[in-house]
Amino acid sequence: MAGYHSPQLEARFRLNTNEAPEAPPESFVEAASAALGAIAFNRYPDRMAGELRRRIGELHGVAAEAVYCANGSNEVLQSLLLAYGGPGRAAALFEPTYALHRHIAEVTGTAVVSADRGTDLLVADSAVDEVLATGRARHGEPNPSIVFLCSPNNPTGRLEPRRTLERLLAEAPGLVVVDEAYGQFAPRSAIELLREHPNLVVVRTFSKTWSLAGLRLGYAVADPGVL
Numbered sequence: 205m206a207g208y209h210s211p212q213l214e215a216r217f218r219l220n221t222n223e224a225p226e227a228p229p230e231s232f233v234e235a236a237s238a239a240l241g242a243i244a245f246n247r248y249p250d251r252m253a254g255e256l257r258r259r260i261g262e263l264h265g266v267a268a269e270a271v272y273c274a275n276g277s278n279e280v281l282q283s284l285l286l287a288y289g290g291p292g293r294a295a296a297l298f299e300p301t302y303a304l305h306r307h308i309a310e311v312t313g314t315a316v317v318s319a320d321r322g323t324d325l326l327v328a329d330s331a332v333d334e335v336l337a338t339g340r341a342r343h344g345e346p347n348p349s350i351v352f353l354c355s356p357n358n359p360t361g362r363l364e365p366r367r368t369l370e371r372l373l374a375e376a377p378g379l380v381v382v383d384e385a386y387g388q389f390a391p392r393s394a395i396e397l398l399r400e401h402p403n404l405v406v407v408r409t410f411s412k413t414w415s416l417a418g419l420r421l422g423y424a425v426a427d428p429g430v431l
Contacts, residue, residue, distance in 0.1 A: 208307050222358070222385075224415040260423055264395050269428040277385055277409040277422030282308050284405065284424070288349050288379055289314030296335035296348040296376075298327045300359060302383060305352040317348060325360040327353070327368050336375060346377035354383040356390050363390050373401040379430065381405045388413040395425050402427040 210221045217225050227233075243249075257268040264271075274280045285308055289295055294315040297305045301321075309316050317338045319331035339348035351372055355364040372380045382394040384406055394406050405426040410416040424431065 205310065208304060221417070222412060223417050224412065226415060228415045257423075260425075264393075264425055266395070266398065266425055267428070270398070270425055270431070272424040272426070272431045274422050274424075276411065276420040277383070277407050278304055278308070280407050280422050280424045281305065281381075281383075282312070284350065284379070284381060285309055285312040285314055292343065293349040294339045294343045294347045295350040295352060296339055297352040298331055298335070301352070301354045302358045302385070305354070305383070309350075314350075315343060317342065321357075321360070325357070325362045327364055329368075329371070332368070332371060332375070336377075340377075348376070349378035351376045351378070351380045352383060353380060354385075355394070356384075356386040358383075358385065361386075363392075366392075369394055369397070373397065373404055376403065379403050379405055381407060383407050385409045386412055398425065398427070402429065405430060 212218075213220065253273045254268060256273055257271040260273070261268045261271045272280065272283070274283060281304060285295065289309060289312050291313045294317050295305070295309040296317045296319075298321050299318050306316050306318070317335050319334040321331065322328040335348065335351065353364060353369065353372065355369070356362065357364070369380070369382065380401075380403055382404065384390070384393060385408065387393055387408055394404060398404055398406070405424050407422065407424050409422040410419060411422070
């Protein structure tokens with residue numbers, strides 16, 4: 205396999221790596237530097253990241269037990285595929301979309317089934333029918349074990365209609381993972397549906413609108429049983 209690679213270009217607007225052109229405010233850098241000075245570097249940190257998960261949970265109105273933190277959202281995706289993917293299981297996605305959904309699935313030995321988006325760059329009912337039927341036919345029940353839905357989608361920018369997400373949550377035999385790396389640009393979040401759908405996982409990151417690409421902090425919000 206060829207490795208995933210995004211060239212680091214010398215440019216103010218790095219659209220290929222989706223970085224914010226402005227650094228965080230100076231006050232943030234000062235506060236972060238002060239906090240760094242208080243770290244006991246000779247001790248391991250809290251392995252469960254309890255305080256961080258509690259604060260992120262407060263942001264979204266969920267308990268700390270419903271939050272999972274990792275080194276960027278890509279590691280969240282990898283953890284999900286290591287736990288719920290693998291040989292004999294399939295992940296479904298809708299092209300074009302974030303390339304690492306397919307790439308990490310293949311790295312973990314998870315089969316990939318895909319369908320094309322429509323001319324409006326949204327996921328049509330026929331595409332949902334296709335990936336669910338193909339997953340069952342090729343791999344038996346219950347497949348696909350994961351359905352990836354990037355919304356707003358990368359690279360097309362479209363936000364999927366609520367009805368599409370609700371149909372996937374109702375009919376997919378496994379997890380529905382909604383990648384909201386660009387969620388701050390959307391008028392709503394799939395997190396609102398979490399109480400009614402324990403098979404939903406929402407993935408977010410601080411790399412984009414928070415301008416913290418170098419910090420590598422991603423997280424999932426999901427049912428505690430899933431996490």
